[in-house]
Amino acid sequence: xxxxxxxxxxxxxxxxxxxxxxxxxxxxxxxxxxxxxxxxxxxxxxxxxxxxxxxxxxxxxxxxxxxxxxxxxxxxxxxxxxxxxxxxxxxxxxxxxxxxxxxxxxxxxxxxxxxxxxxxxxxxxxxxxxxxxxxxxxxxxxxxxxxxxxxxxxxxxxxxxxxxxxxxxxxxxxxxxxxxxxxxxxxxxxxxxxxxxxxxxxxxxxxxxxxxxxxxxxxxxxxxxxxxxxxxxxxxxxxxxxxxxxxxxxxxxxxxxxxxxxxxxxxxxxxxxxxxxxxxxxxxxxxxxxxxxxxxxxxxxxxxxxxxxxxxxxxxxxxxxxxxxxx
Amino acid sequence: xxxxxxxxxxxxxxxxxxxxxxxxxxxxxxxxxxxxxxxxxxxxxxxxxxxxxxxxxxxxxxxxxxxxxxxxxxxxxxxxxxxxxxxxxxxxxxxxxxxxxxxxxxxxxxxxxxxxxxxxxxxxxxxxxxxxxxxxxxxxxxxxxxxxxxxxxxxxxxxxxxxxxxxxxxxxxxxxxxxxxxxxxxxxxxxxxxxxxxxxxxxxxxxxxxxxxxxxxxxxxxxxxxxxxxxxxxxxxxxxxxxxxxxxxxxxxxxxxxxxxxxxxxxxxxxxxxxxxxxxxxxxxxxxxxxxxxxxxxxxxxxxxxxxxxxxxxxxxxxxxxxxxxxxxxxxxxxxxxxxxxxxxxxxxxxxxxxxx
Numbered sequence: 001x002x003x004x005x006x007x008x009x010x011x012x013x014x015x016x017x018x019x020x021x022x023x024x025x026x027x028x029x030x031x032x033x034x035x036x037x038x039x040x041x042x043x044x045x046x047x048x049x050x051x052x053x054x055x056x057x058x059x060x061x062x063x064x065x066x067x068x069x070x071x072x073x074x075x076x077x078x079x080x081x082x083x084x085x086x087x088x089x090x091x092x093x094x095x096x097x098x099x100x101x102x103x104x105x106x107x108x109x110x111x112x113x114x115x116x117x118x119x120x121x122x123x124x125x126x127x128x129x130x131x132x133x134x135x136x137x138x139x140x141x142x143x144x145x146x147x148x149x150x151x152x153x154x155x156x157x158x159x160x161x162x163x164x165x166x167x168x169x170x171x172x173x174x175x176x177x178x179x180x181x182x183x184x185x186x187x188x189x190x191x192x193x194x195x196x197x198x199x200x201x202x203x204x205x206x207x208x209x210x211x212x213x214x215x216x217x218x219x220x221x222x223x224x225x226x227x228x229x230x231x232x233x234x235x236x237x238x239x240x241x242x243x244x245x246x247x248x249x250x251x252x253x254x255x256x257x258x259x260x261x262x263x264x265x266x267x268x269x270x271x272x273x274x275x276x277x278x279x280x281x282x283x284x285x286x287x288x289x290x291x292x293x294x295x296x297x298x299x300x301x302x303x304x305x306x307x308x309x310x311x312x313x314x315x316x317x318x319x320x321x322x323x324x325x326x327x
Numbered sequence: 328x329x330x331x332x333x334x335x336x337x338x339x340x341x342x343x344x345x346x347x348x349x350x351x352x353x354x355x356x357x358x359x360x361x362x363x364x365x366x367x368x369x370x371x372x373x374x375x376x377x378x379x380x381x382x383x384x385x386x387x388x389x390x391x392x393x394x395x396x397x398x399x400x401x402x403x404x405x406x407x408x409x410x411x412x413x414x415x416x417x418x419x420x421x422x423x424x425x426x427x428x429x430x431x432x433x434x435x436x437x438x439x440x441x442x443x444x445x446x447x448x449x450x451x452x453x454x455x456x457x458x459x460x461x462x463x464x465x466x467x468x469x470x471x472x473x474x475x476x477x478x479x480x481x482x483x484x485x486x487x488x489x490x491x492x493x494x495x496x497x498x499x500x501x502x503x504x505x506x507x508x509x510x511x512x513x514x515x516x517x518x519x520x521x522x523x524x525x526x527x528x529x530x531x532x533x534x535x536x537x538x539x540x541x542x543x544x545x546x547x548x549x550x551x552x553x554x555x556x557x558x559x560x561x562x563x564x565x566x567x568x569x570x571x572x573x574x575x576x577x578x579x580x581x582x583x584x585x586x587x588x589x590x591x592x593x594x595x596x597x598x599x600x601x602x603x604x605x606x607x608x609x610x611x612x613x614x615x616x617x618x619x620x621x622x623x624x625x626x627x628x629x630x631x632x633x634x635x636x637x638x639x640x641x642x643x644x645x646x647x648x649x650x651x652x653x654x655x656x657x658x659x660x661x662x663x664x665x666x667x668x669x670x671x672x673x674x675x676x677x678x679x680x681x682x683x684x
Binding site for chain 1: 377378379398399400401402403404405406408409410412413414415416425426429430473474476477483
């Protein structure tokens with residue numbers, strides 16, 4: 001029989017906290033304070049202002065009214081009359097953002113895949129080029145596309161000069177373009193149109209799409225592709241059954257990220273979209289800075305836009321989890 | 328099917344030659360091992376056969392059909408990859424049935440055939456598992472079943488055992504060989520493990536630096552190596568440097584008679600190679616050695632000796648080796664004439680070694 005000394009079970013002496021731990025805490029607290037002052041407070045203010053009240057002919061005052069939210073969903077004159085103007089604008093914001101983000105990811109995916117098959121040096125050159133294009137501001141890009149698509153000096157003029165317009169008329173496609181609102185009786189026209197709006201928005205986020213997809217595609221195990229080929233899969237079958245399922249999560253994630261990013265597009269919409277098809281972002285600016293100077297209503301629209309983005313991100317997360325659970 | 332034949336096949340990447348021009352035949356229903364150290368070109372050769380690399384020169388003939396220009400997906404060659412390359416988004420049954428599904432076979436039929444293949448590789452009941460839920464050995468079996476699903480003309484395996492632990496590897500080598508014999512499918516296995524090649528192969532192709540060193544059955548590769556590279560790469564060997572004189576070799580101050588007489592002109596620098604297990608120890612003899620180290624390996628004992636002709640290692644079966652043998656003992660060393668192999672000594676300063684024929 002062995003007697004075990006009680007001291008053997010005694011708790012080890014408490015270790016003194018090193019000095020650097022308290023230093024780290026201080027830094028974390030400082031960062032936390034900065035976040036609170038510059039992120040949480042302005043955000044809280046926007047939410048608070050969204051319940052404020054506009055004073056006719058003057059600014060606004062603090063209040064707690066749901067009038068702004070009512071105006072957004074059913075119009076200011078409700079219940080006498082109902083208008084869905086702002087819901088419609090939210091609808092356009094969602095429509096443009098969905099199509100443009102899907103278009104950007106759908107076109108960036110094959111490009112990025114082919115890029116990852118290039119030599120390291122060639123990949124680096126492409127990435128530098130794409131990163132450089134990110135430095136262009138939205139205003140600059142829209143200006144470029146504005147010129148490219150303008151009726152007098154852009155593609156329509158080129159169509160006319162090269163005889164492409166006449167050819168389109170001869171083969172009958174011109175009428176189709178007119179039906180789609182992409183031509184007037186004389187020539188093709190791209191402004192204003194949903195086509196130009198979505199194309200420009202898609203171009204705006206295209207480099208982001210490539211950069212978001214690049215890590216997943218460059219890590220893609222080439223032996224999976226080769227294994228599929230040795231089992232009789234043609235290139236398209238390989239893409240459908242191996243590559244796409246392997247990068248499904250990054251593709252869904254990138255699309256949602258770009259979608260949320262595009263919900264707030266402003267310049268491209270004001271330049272390319274028909275005023276009747278403007279979005280919530282434009283409407284917010286008009287309320288806050290435009291003729292109406294109605295900050296509370298602008299704040300309401302901003303909050304709703306934010307909630308919409310959050311809802312869609314949540315849906316994306318749920319979608320990922322649902323399909324991830326099946327793995 | 329009349330086997331696979333490579334005619335004047337070679338592969339270069341830029342200025343680098345991965346596989347030098349070679350002719351090779353793989354007999355119908357035989358298992359051939361491509362054996363060699365890393366970077367010897369064996370995987371490149373296998374990938375050319377699979378259609379994953381295009382040969383720089385030469386033709387690949389499947390029987391009488393030239394398949395050189397056929398893309399991988401048209402060749403019907405099943406391949407098991409080094410990392411198994413199982414699709415993580417599919418379960419075991421879907422992985423095995425992949426080749427059938429994409430070929431248009433109905434899902435239920437593909438499932439039934441996949442289940443049959445899983446029975447064949449002893450994975451009954453694993454069909455609904457995810458790939459992440461399988462062990463290394465199970466993954467390998469799935470990869471084998473998947474490659475066999477399309478009933479391939481040729482079965483290719485690229486270092487299929489390298490991801491397995493030593494014990495499992497040995498078991499799988501025997502299992503794979505039995506499966507291959509049962510199916511009678513022409514099989515090519517790439518390996519750098521000589522033991523694996525010796526266990527499984529009907530024919531071993533030894534390669535180094537993109538060249539063929541020897542193509543022969545395992546016993547011939549071991550007992551009659553074609554050159555010093557094969558002798559050194561396959562199994563253990565004692566290497567002695569000497570010079571040819573008349574019907575023997577002079578090593579240091581000793582003269583070693585060789586029978587039949589060496590086919591080298593007198594004065595040629597040569598390497599004399601002898602397998603450790605072919606050396607016998609006696610109480611006394613013309614060649615005496617001093618024991619410097621004894622290594623007990625359980626089934627055998629390794630005796631390291633210094634002799635007038637150089638350092639030698641003898642391997643004796645545990646039942647044959649005197650247990651009293653210890654460091655410092657002097658013993659007679661007998662090198663059986665039939666067990667000695669002579670090769671030109673490429674590293675010797677005098678490069679006059681040449682075959683007399």
